[in-house]
Amino acid sequence: MKIGIPKAMLYYKYNVLWETFFTELGCEIILSENTNKKILNNGIIYSADESCLASKIYMGHIFSLIGKCDYIFIPRFCSFKNNDIICVKFNAFYDICSNVFDNINILTYDVDYLRGKSEFCGFLDMGKKLGASYMKTLRAYLIAKKKYKKQYKINVNNQNLFLEKSKKEDKLNILVVSHPYIVYDELLGKPIIIYLKKLNANLIYANVVDKKYIKNGWKNFSKTVYWEGSKELLSGLNNYLDSVDGIIFISVFTCGPDSLVNELCTRKLKEKACLNLILDELNSDTGIQTRLESFTDVLNDKKRIVLYG
Numbered sequence: 001m002k003i004g005i006p007k008a009m010l011y012y013k014y015n016v017l018w019e020t021f022f023t024e025l026g027c028e029i030i031l032s033e034n035t036n037k038k039i040l041n042n043g044i045i046y047s048a049d050e051s052c053l054a055s056k057i058y059m060g061h062i063f064s065l066i067g068k069c070d071y072i073f074i075p076r077f078c079s080f081k082n083n084d085i086i087c088v089k090f091n092a093f094y095d096i097c098s099n100v101f102d103n104i105n106i107l108t109y110d111v112d113y114l115r116g117k118s119e120f121c122g123f124l125d126m127g128k129k130l131g132a133s134y135m136k137t138l139r140a141y142l143i144a145k146k147k148y149k150k151q152y153k154i155n156v157n158n159q160n161l162f163l164e165k166s167k168k169e170d171k172l173n174i175l176v177v178s179h180p181y182i183v184y185d186e187l188l189g190k191p192i193i194i195y196l197k198k199l200n201a202n203l204i205y206a207n208v209v210d211k212k213y214i215k216n217g218w219k220n221f222s223k224t225v226y227w228e229g230s231k232e233l234l235s236g237l238n239n240y241l242d243s244v245d246g247i248i249f250i251s252v253f254t255c256g257p258d259s260l261v262n263e264l265c266t267r268k269l270k271e272k273a274c275l276n277l278i279l280d281e282l283n284s285d286t287g288i289q290t291r292l293e294s295f296t297d298v299l300n301d302k303k304r305i306v307l308y309g
């Protein structure tokens with residue numbers, strides 16, 4: 001059985017969980033390519049104009065998988081254990097894709113704790129649909145979950161070690177506040193990350209943060225933040241704030257949650273230099289690079305003044 005997984009959106013968060021689960025069930029995984037211009041252009045064709053750029057890219061990935069696998073994997077997320085809500089796009093993809101694309105076989109699971117739908121039950125249902133026994137599915141899920149948690153801890157530990165090392169270096173430490181599907185995407189965040197590294201900056205990622213900080217860390221910015229993804233990023237921001245020279249927010253046009261939350265942060269963070277980048281379909285690399293150069297110049301000047309007066 002071939003399962004097509006779009007390399008976009010929550011793939012960047014749950015890739016280990018999903019890939020391990022399907023592999024343990026004996027499925028072959030067909031991953032879509034890294035985001036490229038063709039994927040983006042097809043995504044634009046199959047999306048409503050007002051959709052955010054990240055969701056347009058997702059549609060392009062789905063289109064690229066059609067005809068290459070038995071099922072295309074499109075999970076549906078709505079609410080989580082602690083009643084957190086996720087951006088409505090993640091609730092809608094299943095329905096949007098089944099309406100927009102003809103003849104696609106979709107494999108899905110629902111996470112909606114407010115309506116009694118847990119991740120565990122969702123994975124059991126998927127196993128059943130794929131013809132696996134209850135015990136085999138249970139085993140696959142437990143192995144996948146363990147591996148996912150282990151990888152999460154490794155990522156957090158690696159970042160903490162990197163941060164300790166980078167504090168001793170004479171380089172800029174910059175915190176990148178962006179959803180994983182933006183910052184790690186080949187077309188969206190990757191060129192920015194590569195350019196910042198060329199400018200000699202050490203990069204810390206707000207999305208890589210110990211789960212224990214996610215409970216309350218975000219409350220220092222606003223007690224009424226609504227979305228799970230925003231809470232996670234704000235908790236990372238709160239955790240790493242004192243260890244960095246500056247902060248770059250990267251979001252996409254027309255993201256509602258980020259337009260509110262990032263604006264709120266830049267207003268509150270008076271002591272730290274912030275750069276707010278909003279990517280759209282027409283962005284030019286040169287325009288972005290000029291802004292990154294100016295920002296790192298400002299940070300370098302500030303650092304020199306603090307060190308040498």
Ligand code: SF4
Nearest residue numbers: 052054087089255256
């Ligand atoms: S949070 Fe923003 S970028 Fe992410 S899916 Fe929702 S609207 Fe798009």
